[in-house]
Amino acid sequence: MSEAWTGRRRGRGRRKPAPLLAAIDLGTNNCRLLIARSERGALRVVDAFSRIVRLGEGVAQNGLLSDAAIDRTIEALKICSQRIRARNVRRVRAVGTEACRRAANVEALVSRARDEAGIALEVISAAEEARLAALGCAPLIDPDARGGLIFDIGGGSTEIIWMQWREGGAPEVIASTSEPAGVVTLSEQWGGHSLDRSGYSRLREAMIARFAAAKAAMDAIEVFDPATHHLLGTSGTVTTLAGVALGLARYDRGRVDASWHRCGDILAVIDRLVDFDWKGRAAVGCVGPDRADLIVPGCAVFAAIASLWPCARLRVADRGLREGMLRELAMEAGQ
Numbered sequence: 643m644s645e646a647w648t649g650r651r652r653g654r655g656r657r658k659p660a661p662l663l664a665a666i667d668l669g670t671n672n673c674r675l676l677i678a679r680s681e682r683g684a685l686r687v688v689d690a691f692s693r694i695v696r697l698g699e700g701v702a703q704n705g706l707l708s709d710a711a712i713d714r715t716i717e718a719l720k721i722c723s724q725r726i727r728a729r730n731v732r733r734v735r736a737v738g739t740e741a742c743r744r745a746a747n748v749e750a751l752v753s754r755a756r757d758e759a760g761i762a763l764e765v766i767s768a769a770e771e772a773r774l775a776a777l778g779c780a781p782l783i784d785p786d787a788r789g790g791l792i793f794d795i796g797g798g799s800t801e802i803i804w805m806q807w808r809e810g811g812a813p814e815v816i817a818s819t820s821e822p823a824g825v826v827t828l829s830e831q832w833g834g835h836s837l838d839r840s841g842y843s844r845l846r847e848a849m850i851a852r853f854a855a856a857k858a859a860m861d862a863i864e865v866f867d868p869a870t871h872h873l874l875g876t877s878g879t880v881t882t883l884a885g886v887a888l889g890l891a892r893y894d895r896g897r898v899d900a901s902w903h904r905c906g907d908i909l910a911v912i913d914r915l916v917d918f919d920w921k922g923r924a925a926v927g928c929v930g931p932d933r934a935d936l937i938v939p940g941c942a943v944f945a946a947i948a949s950l951w952p953c954a955r956l957r958v959a960d961r962g963l964r965e966g967m968l969r970e971l972a973m974e975a976g977q
Contacts, residue, residue, distance in 0.1 A: 673692070
């Protein structure tokens with residue numbers, strides 16, 4: 643009798659799982675969904691989806707989203723919506739970034755996302771994108787370092803966020819910037835399919851010149867010391883390079899996310915990749931044909947950042963904007 647009563651009491655006392663949360667990051671190249679719940683301050687992922695949609699194709703040239711790109715994106719958003727409904731998720735945030743910010747006809751995409759996929763798409767500013775990326779990546783900053791330089795090489799823009807540990811144990815943003823230079827736009831402008839070592843070198847120098855103003859602005863606030871900081875990279879470029887550096891035949895998020903690398907090792911991977919032609923890059927397991935025209939522009943951006951902020955160590959994050967949104971949704975829900 644007492645055992646049965648005790649069992650009922652335990653059942654009543656057991657805490658219900660926290661409600662599921664969902665975040666959609668619609669970038670210039672990818673549409674990504676993450677569904678998770680917050681447990682004791684940590685995110686436990688229960689579902690994820692990613693599809694290359696190349697929403698930003700041609701936007702840098704004509705300022706418009708093409709009908710084909712919108713169609714591809716809506717199909718991906720429909721899949722996201724189906725997964726969200728299947729999991730009975732109540733709290734959702736979906737954001738569009740650089741391609742959406744640039745496109746004069748973005749409202750056509752927003753309307754179709756709402757009407758056809760049931761997704762309320764919010765076009766966010768570059769500053770908001772940087773803030774959310776920092777929130778998502780901040781847990782990976784080494785607590786024994788003074789801080790980290792977070793960078794997100796996207797399809798249409800690159801965000802750079804400098805964070806330092808402050809009293810109380812929380813990282814604080816010292817400075818941040820967003821440059822409208824990403825792997826899709828740079829590939830279109832510089833010919834990603836045909837970029838060779840010479841083209842890579844020119845693009846790298848162009849990116850160093852482009853980010854130099856951001857470096858100077860940060861140094862005006864406080865001089866960045868690479869000896870006491872590390873780089874923290876998120877995006878397809880950095881995770882791909884990490885996968886190649888780890889010798890993975892196929893990409894494995896469990897091996898890549900939160901992994902540590904010497905920046906020199908990643909630069910050595912770049913040195914090998916830029917000598918391949920498009921077919922050679924496509925044959926690299928972690929690159930593949932979908933990224934073969936994008937990887938060299940991404941390498942040039944990474945090499946420029948490593949030149950201007952020459953830290954010895956790099957931590958790689960297969961997380962960022964979506965995790966930032968989920969953490970904020972959890973805080974708003976009191977989880």
